[in-house]
């Protein structure tokens with residue numbers, strides 16, 4: 066039995082790559098220094114896996130920004146607008162690469178970056194390839210070969226990892242009409258063959274080709290492409306051993322197709338879909354080897370050896386050990402580096418830490434599982450097995466995880482209201498009696514500029530350099546200023562500004578029971594940007610109010626309405642590492658109950674408008690279409706659990722942004738928030754297309770300006786957008802607000818933009834008062 070790994074994190078143990086890239090971009094280091102950092106990271110990763118005893122160690126899993134963009138560069142799929150970057154002789158391959166990733170504003174050029182989007186259902190973002198009709202490809206970069214040779218220089222005959230041709234095309238976007246991206250497959254394949262041949266001639270024995278789409282819903286055309294592509298590769302390179310990987314979903318209806326492809330090994334994700342093993346074993350052809358993805362590449366929990374070994378034994382019984390590989394379920398890109406770097410007992414207690422594993426630990430687990438499933442496991446492995454069993458058992462019964470009170474609440478969940486007392490039309494009348502808002506009411510999404518000062522107070526407070534009292538006083542002062550600024554600008558529904566929050570999920574997690582925080586649990590989100598998700602390890606509950614203090618304080622400063630500001634259950638779930646011992650749905654419901662307590666406390670404290678943000682609701686959508694309905698049902702219900710217990714005259718808002726919402730608009734309506742503020746200015750209100758045939762029943766504030774740039778939008782352009790909106794949504798339902806929170810902006814442009822926005826709303830009021 067052999068082991069392999071699909072990919073190792075690339076940001077460096079201490080985010081060295083992030084730091085080096087950012088220094089390079091700002092001109093603080095030269096390219097050679099950046100390359101040195103990358104070489105060190107790559108070599109360290111390779112050696113670590115070699116020492117752990119992994120047989121096929123991945124190479125070319127490293128990337129300066131994103132592995133899909135790497136492929137785009139390698140294949141010479143450079144969009145026309147970057148050709149001027151190449152013309153400048155001072156620029157080399159890496160400069161072109163970063164120009165595509167980040168845009169290029171130099172030497173009189175102003176070229177936008179390529180689009181970025183989420184990598185399947187992860188929080189990793191890739192750069193979307195752009196395709197044109199009849200496009201040709203050519204081998205432009207030798208990155209793959211170079212990294213393969215680099216590994217050999219330290220004595221490792223590594224396994225190159227390449228994004229497969231069909232998945233590469235499916236990840237991209239057609240930039241003009243009149244063709245389908247899969248039409249490009251023949252042009253593309255010739256370059257792939259060139260790469261594979263070159264790798265083989267340099268001595269590569271195994272090559273991993275990632276085809277994640279093989280585990281998703283496929284069109285007939287895509288299926289045909291798979292058959293044709295792999296037949297051709299087999300014909301041209303009959304001796305090359307291909308490990309074809311699928312992950313994040315099960316093969317299901319594509320199983321016959323996957324098993325028919327002429328490759329050496331097929332890798333399957335047995336974390337997401339352990340039940341698929343049975344079907345695979347029943348149908349696997351005689352020469353195919355199977356790679357069992359039994360160690361979770363997407364989460365931070367220790368592997369349960371006992372249950373992994375069951376799967377391995379089952380496969381071994383039928384296939385024999387020679388036809389089995391043991392591996393993580395997916396690339397380890399999505400987990401942090403090394404649990405040993407977590408040393409702070411206050412944030413991550415030892416009892417919780419013993420249940421966890423990061424990339425380095427997971428690699429060891431893979432090697433241990435191999436040994437444990439052999440005829441004669443070493444004494445050392447058996448000791449490790451014993452320890453593993455203990456940790457798993459400890460987790461199963463730990464009182465840190467299992468909270469009887471939360472369990473009681475969950476048992477009584479059916480008694481919690483999931484609908485408001487009255488329908489929206491009635492609620493709206495009651496709310497308006499109290500709120501007395503004008504037509505086209507104005508508001509913002511919650512956060513106001515987190516200036517250098519605000520951030521420095523927080524860091525001083527965290528380091529113990531200023532007292533809690535002093536920190537609170539500073540934040541109070543900032544909140545007060547913010548209320549005054551909003552009053553002066555003339556906004557109708559104010560917010561307190563969220564200065565006390567570092568991050569919209571972390572802030573809540575830190576105050577809820579069942580969450581732990583890490584010091585070094587960084588994972589790459591996009592480019593040099595990393596996130597450190599909280600760890601939901603146990604039953605979630607709210608020991609005391611979370612936000613009432615700040616909302617109440619802000620409301621005491623003004624006679625206008627201040628909107629309470631909460632993060633919703635699905636977003637908290639989606640942006641955390643979650644428990645693997647209960648369903649996501651149950652965890653979402655526990656969070657929903659905690660948020661509901663907070664909503665009710667805000668109401669009691671006199672807050673009449675409460676916003677529950679759910680920007681991540683769309684991200685949670687399962688990868689397979691058939692699973693969407695079940696997810697949407699519980700996700701919407703979790704929101705309704707958190708929001709439905711208030712009185713009719715309390716106004717509930719929600720907010721969403723930066724996702725494709727058109728296809729789930731009916732489910733969004735089903736959340737029954739009184740008001741939704743939703744991002745759409747970047748697409749010039751493309752979202753409104755959804756309202757052509759769907760009558761959104763409640764109030765809605767389509768964002769009228771993009772908050773990503775310091776640019777101040779004019780009143781006129783916002784009026785135009787609002788007029789466009791008023792064509793498909795009754796004016797009595799429309800709110801006026803920016804696309805998203807303003808925390809990344811400066812005060813100067815924020816005030817100017819909001820003045821324009823308020824004037825745009827006034828203009829609309831005039832226009833429509835005349836009509837009414």
Ligand code: GLN
Nearest residue numbers: 510511512678680806807
């Ligand atoms: N209330 C949050 C803010 O204004 C919402 C952020 C978000 O949508 N991601 O910052």
Ligand code: ZN
Nearest residue numbers: 680722805806
């Ligand atoms: Zn937002």
